[in-house]
Amino acid sequence: MQPVNSSVDSANPILEVVHEASHHEHSDNRLFGFIVFLLSESVIFLSFFAAYIVYKTTSLNWLPVGVTGLEIKEPTINTIILVSSSFTIYIAEKFLHKKQLWGFRAFWLLTIAMGSYFLYGQAVEWSGLAFGFGDGVFGGSFYLLTGFHGLHVFTGVLLQLIMLVRSFFPNEYDKGLYGIEATSLFWHFVDVIWIALFTLIYVWQ
Amino acid sequence: MANISIDAIADLPPQSEQPEDWRRFFGFSTDHKVIGIQYIVTSFIFFLIGGVLAMVIRGELITPESDLVDRAVYNSMFTMHGTIMLFLWTFPVLLGISNYLVPLMIGARDMAFPRLNAIAFWMVPVFGIILMASFFVPGGSAQSGWWAYPPVSLQNPTGNIVNGQFLWLLAVAISGVASIMGAINFVTTIFRMRTTGMTWFRMPVFVWTVLAAQIIQLFGLPALTAGAVMLLSDLTFGTSFFDPAKGGDPVLFQHFFWFYSHPAVYVIILPVFGIFSEIFPVYARKPLFGYKVVAVSSLIITGLSAVVWVHHMFASGTPSWMRMLFMATTMLISVPTGIKVFAWVATIWGGKIKLTTAMLFSLGALVMFVFAGITGIMLAAVPVDIHVNNTYFVVGHFHYVIYGATVLGIYAALYHWFPKMTGRMYSEGLGKLHFILTFIGTNACFFPMHPLGLQGMPRRVASYDPEFAFWNVIASLGGFLLGVSTIPFILNMVSSWVQGEKAPKNPWRAIGLEWLVSSPPSHENFEELPIVISEPYGYGKDEPLVSNPDKLEVAHATS
Numbered sequence: 001m002q003p004v005n006s007s008v009d010s011a012n013p014i015l016e017v018v019h020e021a022s023h024h025e026h027s028d029n030r031l032f033g034f035i036v037f038l039l040s041e042s043v044i045f046l047s048f049f050a051a052y053i054v055y056k057t058t059s060l061n062w063l064p065v066g067v068t069g070l071e072i073k074e075p076t077i078n079t080i081i082l083v084s085s086s087f088t089i090y091i092a093e094k095f096l097h098k099k100q101l102w103g104f105r106a107f108w109l110l111t112i113a114m115g116s117y118f119l120y121g122q123a124v125e126w127s128g129l130a131f132g133f134g135d136g137v138f139g140g141s142f143y144l145l146t147g148f149h150g151l152h153v154f155t156g157v158l159l160q161l162i163m164l165v166r167s168f169f170p171n172e173y174d175k176g177l178y179g180i181e182a183t184s185l186f187w188h189f190v191d192v193i194w195i196a197l198f199t200l201i202y203v204w205q
Numbered sequence: 206m207a208n209i210s211i212d213a214i215a216d217l218p219p220q221s222e223q224p225e226d227w228r229r230f231f232g233f234s235t236d237h238k239v240i241g242i243q244y245i246v247t248s249f250i251f252f253l254i255g256g257v258l259a260m261v262i263r264g265e266l267i268t269p270e271s272d273l274v275d276r277a278v279y280n281s282m283f284t285m286h287g288t289i290m291l292f293l294w295t296f297p298v299l300l301g302i303s304n305y306l307v308p309l310m311i312g313a314r315d316m317a318f319p320r321l322n323a324i325a326f327w328m329v330p331v332f333g334i335i336l337m338a339s340f341f342v343p344g345g346s347a348q349s350g351w352w353a354y355p356p357v358s359l360q361n362p363t364g365n366i367v368n369g370q371f372l373w374l375l376a377v378a379i380s381g382v383a384s385i386m387g388a389i390n391f392v393t394t395i396f397r398m399r400t401t402g403m404t405w406f407r408m409p410v411f412v413w414t415v416l417a418a419q420i421i422q423l424f425g426l427p428a429l430t431a432g433a434v435m436l437l438s439d440l441t442f443g444t445s446f447f448d449p450a451k452g453g454d455p456v457l458f459q460h461f462f463w464f465y466s467h468p469a470v471y472v473i474i475l476p477v478f479g480i481f482s483e484i485f486p487v488y489a490r491k492p493l494f495g496y497k498v499v500a501v502s503s504l505i506i507t508g509l510s511a512v513v514w515v516h517h518m519f520a521s522g523t524p525s526w527m528r529m530l531f532m533a534t535t536m537l538i539s540v541p542t543g544i545k546v547f548a549w550v551a552t553i554w555g556g557k558i559k560l561t562t563a564m565l566f567s568l569g570a571l572v573m574f575v576f577a578g579i580t581g582i583m584l585a586a587v588p589v590d591i592h593v594n595n596t597y598f599v600v601g602h603f604h605y606v607i608y609g610a611t612v613l614g615i616y617a618a619l620y621h622w623f624p625k626m627t628g629r630m631y632s633e634g635l636g637k638l639h640f641i642l643t644f645i646g647t648n649a650c651f652f653p654m655h656p657l658g659l660q661g662m663p664r665r666v667a668s669y670d671p672e673f674a675f676w677n678v679i680a681s682l683g684g685f686l687l688g689v690s691t692i693p694f695i696l697n698m699v700s701s702w703v704q705g706e707k708a709p710k711n712p713w714r715a716i717g718l719e720w721l722v723s724s725p726p727s728h729e730n731f732e733e734l735p736i737v738i739s740e741p742y743g744y745g746k747d748e749p750l751v752s753n754p755d756k757l758e759v760a761h762a763t764s
Contacts, residue, residue: 029317033393040385040423047431051446051457059452133442137452140444144435 034182038189045193048145052200055137064135069205070142071125078121079198082153085114086191089160089184096180101167108164111187115157122150142201149197152190159183233327235319236728237308240326242626244301245619247329251293254337256688258286263650263684266677271668279667280348281340281369287351288336288373291469292380295611297329299476300387302618303415305626307391309719309726310409312400312735317393321386328383332376339372347373350665352462355447355455359439366441374437381430388422391415400718402737402752409717409741410493410500411479417503418475421510425465425472432461456521463514470606471510474574475503477614478545481567484621485549487715488564489556492742495548502541509538519587520594528587535585539578546575561713562636566617569644573609577602580655595665598658604651608687613643616694623698624712628724629705635697642690649683716743716750721757731757 056062063069089111095103126146131139163183166172173180229239230246261282265273274282304322308315316322339346344363347353347370358370395416399408435446436458445451447458486493493499515523515531523531549571558564580602583589593599616639623631653676662673669677711720718735719726735751743750751757 029393029397032397033318033389036389036392036423037385040389040427043424043427044431047428047461051431051435051461054454054457055452058454061452133438134444137445137454140435140438140446144438144444 030178031181031185034185038185042189042193045148045196048141048148049196049200052141052145055141056204059137061136063138064131067131067135067138070202072202072205074121074125075198075202078118078125079194081114081121082118082194083191085111085118086188088114089187093177093180093184096173096177105164105167108160108167112157112160112164115153115160115187119150119153119157122146122153145197145201149190149193152186152193156183156187156190159186233323235315235323237304237316237319237322238626238726238730240322241301241303241305243326244297244304244329247326247333248294248297248301251289251333252298253691255286255289255294256691258282258289259684260688262286263681265667266669267681269669269671269674269677274667276667277345277348280665281346283665284347284350284373285336285340288347288377290607291351291473292377293329293333293336295473295607295615296380296384298615299418299473300326302480302615302622303391303411303476306622306719307394307412307415308398309722309730310412310717311395311398311403312718312731312737313394313398314730314734316390317398318390322390325383325386325390328379328386332379332383335372335379336376339369339376342367342369342372344368352459352466353436354462355436355439355453355458356449358436359448361440371437371440374433374440378430378433378437381426381433384422384426388419388426391419392423400734400737402735404737406497406500407737407740408500409479410482410496410503411476413500414475414479414482414503417507418472420504420507421468421472421475424511425468428461429465432458435461456518459518459521460514463517464511467514467517468507468510470603471506473611474606475506477570477611478503480614480618480621481549481571482545483715483717484563484567484617485552486742486744487621487713488559488561488567489553490559490744491552491556492740492744492746493548494551495544496740496742499545499548502544505541506538509534509541513538516585516590519590532585532587536582539582542578546571546578561620562631562633562640563617563621565637565640566613566620566643569640569647570610570613570617573605573613573647577605577609580605593658595663596658597654597662597664600664601651601654601658604654605647608651609647613647616640616643619698621713622719623701624708625719625724625726627702627705628708629701630708630712631701631705632697635693639690639693639697642686642693646683646686646690650680650687651683653677653680653683717741718750721751721754733757 088107092104092107092111095101095107126143131142133139133143159179160183163179166179229236230243234240234243261274262279265271265279265282271279304316304326307313336346343365344361347358349358349360349370353370353373361368361370395408395412435444438444439446439448439453445453447453447455449455482493482499513531513535515527516535519528519531553568580598584593584599584602620631620636623629657673657676657680660673662669708724710722710724712724713720718737721735722731733753733756735757736753737750738752739746739748739750741750
């Protein structure tokens, strides 16, 4: 137990002592740390992309027997929806900055809906494909890349749901918007990765 | 909360909410100093386990025949020895030393994310237990070497999904997650938690080297993680990323593996460079020669480390143009490294040298690092590498780096900061005995591997031609001596911690923020944060390090 400072004379001395006494994580640091995490995470995706490019350019039997290519129409619609959701989450953030909670909730919910639709679209696509995870390096690479990205979308939607629920508790965002900013940043990251992934897998066939 | 009274404050649990005695090291703590010591002690236990496996290896190799253990057991021994020594000893022990020192050295109260710090630490024993559990599953532990190259690592004679290789991959994946957590914490702490006046060029070199090392973790480790995920998928889900029979490419795994695992050696050696840079000025009583160049050269090493990995694959069907390119980049690393070596020599040159145990270990480590550097340049040259590839020459080279320089450097750090960490002085007599045994043991064990390699003795074999016997006997005796050398160290550390002479706050008259506070420092490190006004190596100069030294002594100093 630290002795309580005898010069306790400022406006709220006790809170200061308590604050001083515990090790805090500052909101700015958390956002900085989160950006560092995303930079690190992007290297995993880059590694998978590199593997995909190596396989595609060197493999003798690239596509599994009976498979001629991937259907691109539905994934394109999915892509448009996912990329658009980066704009809706941006608008939601703007509403929160202006302390307009219902505007925030509406656009936030719209983002959740769009992310969920993307996951639904991917599930439908997967169920209709004629090849599996074990069908050569193409099958493995396809499911690994889209699955790992899908896992990120799923995580993003979960984070968004948590933030939405949080908005119904009073004074939740008065002390900073770290959770919102981090979730939003994560969502933009997931979108950018998808654009690269879509180009690599669907456009470059 | 606003209505809380002074009396209520007095009733609050202690700040750390932990016992103040030795028991605090056995619980979940968010204090970077407790976590640092938890890392150091945990990793030392694994160091001893890895050492016992090394004794089995050297015991097997003391005679040409495969007569001590079964060949499969021998494969397990060198696989687990390498894995334990890297992932459960050198990485965690250096994380421990860094955890303890970095916040103190930059004038912070703790790491940026104390809880993340604690979680990252507790993942170390978890993955250690997973790794150890692999000895007890059908088929025993992984046998494919610490690099886990396919197709060997994809073999599964037992048919069980939970086999040694599976647990190995799982453990490495957990280790990777923990390391990335740690790296995020260190980078954020160093970027954002420096105290007033602690500019980049007032940071101790140790902090620079930790930053450089952790940047490698952030951008290298995910590549290994990607490779490990793909290998795990091949092993369990029937994919064929690395199975050539089904169109996979086993050499691609080598790229993933070495893209991280070569820079990993810099993750290990860079903080040791930092340790040298802290220790030489203190015991030579001189400023660090070329401080700024030494500091920045760490980042140059980090940058270059990303473009050298193919030198491990000169014999893997790598095209000639690529061999030439990577030979050149590998040799370039010797420039910033050489700058550091010359700076240390210039620091010691003409100094009033005091040969404490920490200084002896640093000097010994530096000598062995220079030797390792020379053999490293030889290995970077394609013709030499092709000749000695997969021989004991390579084993000798990296053990000079990892044991000669790194382990001795770690010992130097543990002795130098022991009074700060424990509040007690260590026994110089036992320390010097430890140094003599370690220095002789290291050279006796690892030097013979060079002539053995040049003569053509392959690595990873349990039996060999009798013409290699002479040097192998010497290497084994040296290895056993290294085992013995840990005894005076353990005795010294335990007895000094329990009943050593009480340490003042600055027993070495060193310059650095960590030496301005009590030994051991209080939970909050500094009562009032220091305001730094000069470079960290002002030996022989009159300028003070901080502008408020009288306010730094903590409220409940123990010394």
